[in-house]
Amino acid sequence: MATKTSPELELNLALYRKLYLIRKSEQKIIEYYPENEMKTPMHMSMGQEAIAVGVCAALGDRGQIFSSYRSHAAFLARTGNVEMFFMEMYGRGGTLTGGKAGSMHLASPSEGVLCSSAIVGSAIPLAAGAAFANRYKKNDLLACVFFGDGALEEGIFWETLNAASAMKLPVLLVCEDNGFAVHTSKQARHGFRSITEIVRHYQCHVFQEDTTDAEKIYQLTRQAVTAMQRDPRPVFLHLQCYRYLEHVGINEDFDANYRPREDYENWLKRDAVALGRKKLLESGLAEADISREERKLDEEIDRCVQKAKNAPFPQKQELYHGVFHETN
Ligand SMILES: Cc1ncc(C[n+]2csc(CCOP(=O)(O)OP(=O)(O)O)c2C)c(N)n1
Numbered sequence: 001m002a003t004k005t006s007p008e009l010e011l012n013l014a015l016y017r018k019l020y021l022i023r024k025s026e027q028k029i030i031e032y033y034p035e036n037e038m039k040t041p042m043h044m045s046m047g048q049e050a051i052a053v054g055v056c057a058a059l060g061d062r063g064q065i066f067s068s069y070r071s072h073a074a075f076l077a078r079t080g081n082v083e084m085f086f087m088e089m090y091g092r093g094g095t096l097t098g099g100k101a102g103s104m105h106l107a108s109p110s111e112g113v114l115c116s117s118a119i120v121g122s123a124i125p126l127a128a129g130a131a132f133a134n135r136y137k138k139n140d141l142l143a144c145v146f147f148g149d150g151a152l153e154e155g156i157f158w159e160t161l162n163a164a165s166a167m168k169l170p171v172l173l174v175c176e177d178n179g180f181a182v183h184t185s186k187q188a189r190h191g192f193r194s195i196t197e198i199v200r201h202y203q204c205h206v207f208q209e210d211t212t213d214a215e216k217i218y219q220l221t222r223q224a225v226t227a228m229q230r231d232p233r234p235v236f237l238h239l240q241c242y243r244y245l246e247h248v249g250i251n252e253d254f255d256a257n258y259r260p261r262e263d264y265e266n267w268l269k270r271d272a273v274a275l276g277r278k279k280l281l282e283s284g285l286a287e288a289d290i291s292r293e294e295r296k297l298d299e300e301i302d303r304c305v306q307k308a309k310n311a312p313f314p315q316k317q318e319l320y321h322g323v324f325h326e327t328n
């Protein structure tokens, strides 16, 4: 293990483990998806991992996460449950969602992920509702929702921001701004210059950052939570990122001509996983120690992939279970 330890090194190691876990899990998906055994559309988090990792680490066990269909990073950052992750990718049973969640509806409420939803913006009011319930029950949970820049065009974002500001709901609204909704840039879609300029007019806290450093996002989220607790109001956390792969699927898409490969190459220079590793080396952790951590995670991912591939499919009678309200 680490020769020198400090709280800062411990934090960076914990963040790096999650960054590595998410990146490698998605690389496994890329490796195995062509076998056509994972029957779920894939909206990959690759390139955006630092946001979920930093935010979820800052919220810790108190975090109640809501997410979109691009939820791999949020799910793994909050739960670390690689086994359930691959069971769902392979549509197997043995999880709460019984293989029906796939990639787009990952949820494990007992581990802090309350829902992921494929409808753009639809998880935003649910998180505000959870914040309302938390305040009513006087518990110390922290409701937090991740959504893309496309959700800023949805009425439900503005309605929730308005209601949550008026009701002073302690909810974290985290915008993962990768600049695109499918293939359309935000410049072509947004009738405003700056989202944070507008949101600042609401009675909420606004934080923003353009970084791939999970530690910086962690610190910013801690500041946001402190602000929210001192002065209960929603937080709008606006974070820049870049999606490495196509909107849906496992491939690159620079030949689709809606964004240049140079943008990707520039973002890659500050890749979150590489940066996390570099920071560990700089803080004195030996290469061999980092590699040992990585091997452990690789083995865990391999074990979970094989377990999922060999697991039985759910029984036919499970098909509608949990889909419709059951009265008896
Ligand atoms: C209400 C709704 N409208 C349209 C769609 C189709 N759709 C799926 S993803 C997407 C783009 C969303 O972009 P963004 O919110 O920026 O998220 P990103 O994919 O970039 O993470 C759209 C329009 C949808 N799923 N839900």
Ligand SMILES: [Mg+2]
Residues within 6 Å of the ligand: 148, 149, 150, 176, 177, 178, 179, 180, 181, 182
């Ligand atoms: Mg987007």
